[in-house]
Amino acid sequence: MKTNLIRIGAALGAVLVAAPAFAQDLTLWSWRQEDRAAYEQFIETFEAANPGITVTFETFEATNYNTILSTALAGGTGPDLAMVRAYGGLENVASAGYLEPLSTETVPALADFSAASLAAESMRSDGQVYAVPFASQTQFVIYNKAIFDANGLEEPQSWADLEALGQSLKDAGVIPFANGTATAWQNETVTFGLGSSLMGKDFYEDLIAGETDFTDERFTSALAAVADVAADYFPDGFIGLDYPSAQQLFSSGLAGMFIGGSYELANFQNQNPDIELGMFAAPGETAEDEKLVAVYFDGGYAVNAATPNKDAAITFVNYLASQEFGQAFANTLNNISTVPGVTFDNPLLGEVAELNQSSIPYLMLAHFRYGEPSGSVLIQGEMQKLFAGETTPEAIGEVLTTGLAAWYEPFQN
């Protein structure tokens, strides 16, 4: 009897001691409040397959997310897992040593991810990957198919086609492009969503190789062409039109086209379920020029280096890198998953994936957000000046090159 009691006591004790190892509660931080329902579903799938690990999804305001996350990590109150930004935004958090480096040993699926997507989630200094990339975004031109059909219009093959297209819409009483540039970052979207094919792949490669800078004629002439189109075919007073207003102009069918990212597609469909969307890469000068979209990676899932539940966190990150998750992510969130081998049920996503075959990186984000002043801040302000007629494309080339030379070595001589 007595020994039995001892045995039961020992067994209970063992259970109590082992209990924390069984029930591991993880938290995942995100700035994607709008994706909450989807993530809760992904997490349910994961929890069903991994009993003993529970994950809580918490969201924070997008604009200040990096600040909130790095403050929490610095104060030791950070989450076990966090969605992190890419490129310079990742380095901010990763450079202070708050994130766990990931490798193909801990997350084997990373071996098949594209080099560009992994580069977006690596630090330049150590080349280590710090997050599993989740989505790519594409900057291009989105159009309203019904409006195009009603006016017998087609996707443009050359820059002259694009201008003719704008004129036809204008003549038909439709605003050709919905875009406004009062919201600073929209200037960058407009510039590269419209100008990437004009700048061309050669310019991009020369620039990154350090063989040219932003005073290059291929770059400045593209800016001039973008500004001309904006002046003629953007809404009246577009320099005072902010981002949400521009979105509404397009989704309500008042405008025929919207220069923006693939992230807008789901948005437009939510705002107007009847809208039929098409998309194209803005053309180059001639029909023979390669049509390029600008692609970047959005962010990734990272593990807090100081989490007490590292094994469970790594298990979860492995799930986030799996094809099963990538497929679910693409199907529910209508985003281009970076997981290799994912297929797209949504025909729009299929189209985006096809356009991505011919692309250059979204220039300023991918390469020039690593120092002050950032290329993005410079191009945004300078394009606002250009649209207001207060500078010239050549002057912008100078400002970008000399401004970035403050920290970008290839421009320093």
Added chain:
Amino acid sequence: MPKLRMTGRGLWITFLIVPPLAFVALFIVYPIISAFAYAFFDWQGLKRLDFVGLENFHTVLFVEPYRSWTLNAFKNNIIVFFALMVLQNGLGFILAYALWRELPGARFHRIAVFLPVVLSTIIVAYLFKLFYHPLFGVVNISLRGLGLDGLAQPWLGQSGTALWSIIAAQAWHMVGFPTLVFLAGMQRIPGEILDAVRMETESEWVKITQIVWPLVAPSATIVFTLLFVGAFNWFELPYIMGGLDGSPFGSTDVLGLYFYRTAFGNVSAGQQDFGLGSALAVLIFLFIAAIATVITVRLRAREIQI
């Protein structure tokens, strides 16, 4: 010196003073001192590196591009201060005078003038953004309706109009506050003085300049000082209406936005620099403290005891 005895009364006083003192020390004195300390270090994200002395101060004041950003934001703050001095405090004084004289409808107007003050800044900013909408905004629609198409503008998109548009929104929002303070000051003016004036002159102008204005000096001290502090700490309206970058191209940038961007980064810059941010915060703090002291001392000197 009387010996301090821990009598019941002494205990009570200690009990009442210590918590607020601790609160102030923890949440006001400590952050200010740590901001001072942070400003002397190099930072990598939120990780503190080496002690760098005055280098951060030197950078924000003298090294490009920070130098032009600092000067531009500072210049805009000065414009905001003087513009609001006229639009908010000047108008506030006139409104207060009209209310004090009990012109017809004074009771209704007393509430109407103060009502915007209680609205949340977010609501005011959002409303005015809609008013200034280039296509559907009530401002442009009214102008077009009056046949003044030429005056319809993309208000928030032009460097010449953006800051002024936001200043107008701020003045509308807060004009009730100086009005109320001035009105309170005017109501304290003794009736005998006013009766005496009435014997001497009928002129409203003389009454305002010789009697009312000097006698509401304490009210002026309050609203001038608060406006100065407010104008140099301005953040919410330009943040919501112009964005963190002071769009377009820095036209609506003010020290508050610039400090925030520098210390905490924004999506387009991706950089956070606590050292530079803290240096800016310290400079802003010192500037406001110094000038506000001068203003207060100067204005106090002209106040008259009745």
